[in-house]
Amino acid sequence: MREQARRLIIRPAEGSDEDAVRAFFGSLSMDSRWKRYHNATPRVMPWMVDAVVRPDHVTHESLIAIVDGRIVGIAEWGRISPDEPTVDMAIVVAEDCRRHGIARALIRRLAGGARARGIEEFSGSILSVNRASIALLRSVAPVMTTHLDGRTVEFSAPLSA
Secondary structure (H helix, E strand, C coil), X not given: CCCCCCCEEEEECCHHHHHHHHHHHHHCCHHHHHHHXXXXXXXXXXXXXXXXXXCCCCCEEEEEEEECCEEEEEEEEECXXXXXXXXXXXXXXXXXXXXXXXXXXXXXXXXXXXHHCCCCEEEEEEECCCXXXXXXXXXXXXXXXXXXXXXXXXXXXXXXX
């Protein structure tokens, strides 16, 4: 992404985004997919795309970040039951668009929508080698708690903070 200012659009994903979401995941390196899914998926799997473009907005939500008509980031939360106050959160941004505030903007927008649905806390797992994501999360959620669990850092971040 060039340094000149470009318009970032963040919006809920929808079914018509299917091809663009597939292209986004296909453009990610194996390393990025490994860090997002904790699994080196060699190709884009249909369930990856479906999870993004078919959220039910109750147990799963997804947002896409778009710059110049191209998806450059995806943020999601999910929970098992509709009344669960804690949700797992995940985010991924295109390699050429990192360090431009996109992940931070996605997290903030995702948190705002989650709070509106009665969600109190984000949780999740980050691979311990993914230092950039750990640092980002610490910067946006200073009250976050973490613990090392093998190769992952488990986190909990209250949305009220």
